[in-house]
Amino acid sequence: MASLETRGLIVDVPGRSPGRALDLCMAPGECWGVLGPNGAGKTTLLHTLAGLRAPRAGLVRLEGRDLPRWRRREVAQRLGVVFQERHDEFPATVMETALIGRHPYLSPWQREGETDIAHAREALRRLDLEHLAPRLVSTLSGGERQRVSLATVLAQSPLWWLVDEPTNHLDLHHQMATMTLLEAQARAGCGVVMCLHDLNLAARWCSHLLLLYSDGEACWGPAPDMLEVEALERLYGQKLMCVEADGAPVFIPTR
Numbered sequence: 411m412a413s414l415e416t417r418g419l420i421v422d423v424p425g426r427s428p429g430r431a432l433d434l435c436m437a438p439g440e441c442w443g444v445l446g447p448n449g450a451g452k453t454t455l456l457h458t459l460a461g462l463r464a465p466r467a468g469l470v471r472l473e474g475r476d477l478p479r480w481r482r483r484e485v486a487q488r489l490g491v492v493f494q495e496r497h498d499e500f501p502a503t504v505m506e507t508a509l510i511g512r513h514p515y516l517s518p519w520q521r522e523g524e525t526d527i528a529h530a531r532e533a534l535r536r537l538d539l540e541h542l543a544p545r546l547v548s549t550l551s552g553g554e555r556q557r558v559s560l561a562t563v564l565a566q567s568p569l570w571w572l573v574d575e576p577t578n579h580l581d582l583h584h585q586m587a588t589m590t591l592l593e594a595q596a597r598a599g600c601g602v603v604m605c606l607h608d609l610n611l612a613a614r615w616c617s618h619l620l621l622l623y624s625d626g627e628a629c630w631g632p633a634p635d636m637l638e639v640e641a642l643e644r645l646y647g648q649k650l651m652c653v654e655a656d657g658a659p660v661f662i663p664t665r
């Protein structure tokens with residue numbers, strides 16, 4: 411019942427023919443990677459799943475109920491979205507930003523309480539950001555800001571994580587730490603849907619994959635079934651070779 415589903419979903423990518431309707435059934439515990447070339451509609455799909463953008467056709471269903479039938483606050487308690495870039499440049503500190511994750515649980519003029527502050531502190535600790543708590547977000551590096559976005563959703567404790575490029579701007583250590591965090595969320599009973607450009611992160615960490623093609627075609631299923639060299643070459647218009655390392659397939663673009 412805690413599933414996130416789509417029925418006949420056509421995401422609204424302007425100027426594109428409908429392509430294949432998405433009938434996805436994503437369950438808690440699963441980690442979905444959305445792969446595809448630039449402009450294929452990955453971000454648009456994520457925003458549609460979050461109810462931030464209307465689909466061209468079809469519907470999104472959360473816990474068996476159509477998304478528009480939920481109250482916005484109920485959705486915010488269940489779906490956490492990590493956007494690719496944040497442009498809201500309010501002069502807020504790292505701590506104040508993490509506390510925004512608690513707003514779905516507060517009434518409009520209610521101040522954050524001790525539990526909220528404890529959630530935010532713990533989220534900052536998990537993302538290696540404790541020492542930056544009093545800093546203005548506008549003064550942070552790209553990778554530090556990305557970790558603040560992740561910490562804000564962690565403080566929110568959503569059932570579903572919708573993440574656009576989780577490793578954007580992150581160094582190798584923080585890439586691994588972030589993927590480990592998302593995997594731990596899935597193990598703890600959350601669902602994760604993430605757009606990824608790094609095919610190898612997807613191959614290593616995702617239980618399921620959705621391949622979105624430029625023309626609106628799509629296919630999806632358990633990751634091992636989707637990691638076919640030919641399908642991936644067609645997806646990216648790029649020749650690939652595949653080797654195995656550390657127990658996972660590794661795809662290398664050939665020159």
Ligand SMILES: Nc1ncnc2c1ncn2[C@@H]1O[C@H](COP(=O)(O)OP(=O)(O)OP(=O)(O)O)[C@@H](O)[C@H]1O
Nearest residue numbers: 422423424446447448449450451452453454455605
């Ligand atoms: N408001 C808009 N008006 C016109 N075109 C738009 C609008 N929003 C998105 N698009 C177009 O829809 C297409 C899909 O965009 P989207 O951001 O979902 O792609 P993406 O797969 O996430 O790409 P990327 O890998 O570059 O992040 C793009 O071609 C984009 O230019």
